[in-house]
Amino acid sequence: MMQALLESFAAAARGLPLTLAIWGAGVATGLALGFVIAAVRFFAPAALSWPLAAAVEAVRGVPFLVQCFLLYFGGPFIGIDLSPIMAGWVALSVYGAAYFSEVFRAGFMAVPPGHLEAARMLGISRNQAVLRIMLPMMALAVLPSLANLAVILIKETAILSIITVPELTFRVQGVGSATFAFAETTLVLALVYWALVEATAVASRFAERRIARALAA
Numbered sequence: 514m515m516q517a518l519l520e521s522f523a524a525a526a527r528g529l530p531l532t533l534a535i536w537g538a539g540v541a542t543g544l545a546l547g548f549v550i551a552a553v554r555f556f557a558p559a560a561l562s563w564p565l566a567a568a569v570e571a572v573r574g575v576p577f578l579v580q581c582f583l584l585y586f587g588g589p590f591i592g593i594d595l596s597p598i599m600a601g602w603v604a605l606s607v608y609g610a611a612y613f614s615e616v617f618r619a620g621f622m623a624v625p626p627g628h629l630e631a632a633r634m635l636g637i638s639r640n641q642a643v644l645r646i647m648l649p650m651m652a653l654a655v656l657p658s659l660a661n662l663a664v665i666l667i668k669e670t671a672i673l674s675i676i677t678v679p680e681l682t683f684r685v686q687g688v689g690s691a692t693f694a695f696a697e698t699t700l701v702l703a704l705v706y707w708a709l710v711e712a713t714a715v716a717s718r719f720a721e722r723r724i725a726r727a728l729a730a
Contacts, residue, residue, distance in 0.1 A: 517694030521685050521701035528684030529705070531598070535680060536667045538602050543609025543666070544659070550610060551617030565614075572611035578672050580604050585676040601673040601680075609666050616658045620651035653724050660717030664710050671706070681705060 550569065554562040572580070584593070585600040595603065624647045637646075674683035682702060689698035 514694070514697060517688065517692050517697040518701060520688045520692065521694075521698045524684040524688045525681055525701055525705050528679060528681035531679060532667075532670050532681040532709075535598065535601050535605060535673065535678070536670050539605030539609055539670075540663050540666055542602070542606035543613050546606065546610035547613025547615075548617050550614035551621060554614070554618055555621040569611045569614055572607060573615075577604070577608050577669050578675065580608060581672060581676050597673075597676050597678045600676055601670075601678045605666060605669065605673070608669070609662065612662050612665075613659065616655050616662065617651070619658075620655035621647065623654050624650050649724075653721070656717065656721045656724060660713065660721075663717070664713050667709050667713060668706060671702075 550565050554565050575583075581600070581604045584604050585595065585597065588595060588600070670680055671682040673680055674686060677683065685698050685702050685705075689695045692698075
């Protein structure tokens with residue numbers, strides 16, 4: 514048992530850097546895409562927002578596992594031939610962007626219209642009002658939800674092992690398959706993911722306090 518645990522932790526250490534890299538890249542890309550999608554849906558005419566809304570609902574309506582299969586195994590049939598790591602990053606980014614966009618859109622809608630009207634009465638342009646009033650207020654409102662989605666995405670990286678991405682779960686499961694110590698390897702996976710989730714939660718609370726202090730200054 515002890516040998517299996519040691520091998521599992523060693524495998525987790527080998528797979529953790531890739532897990533963090535794909536997760537970080539997926540979250541960063543998902544946040545950027547999600548913000549653009551939300552901004553277009555909120556500010557642009559309906560002719561542009563409706564197709565984006567349909568795309569968001571399509572992504573949210575399909576399980577992440579199925580999306581990974583479609584992209585990695587189905588992509589070559591339409592000329593999209595990606596490596597496992599690239600497919601994992603793209604899948605995680607698109608999946609995250611759909612959910613991040615809904616959070617950002619809710620944040621835009623949560624800003625009281627009176628704040629922007631008051632800014633216009635004071636002679637502040639629309640763009641300045643958005644940058645100086647709407648975005649800071651929205652950032653503080655949506656940060657807890659964004660952090661929660663980031664936690665969900667770091668757990669979703671485990672699914673990437675299905676398309677042979679050599680991340681944390683793939684590495685540790687390899688130990689389980691070789692030693693048949695599935696209980697030990699599963700325990701190690703649970704502990705590592707729990708630590709990652711807790712670290713993300715602590716970082717999000719720190720960021721939330723910093724943003725709140727910056728807005729109050």
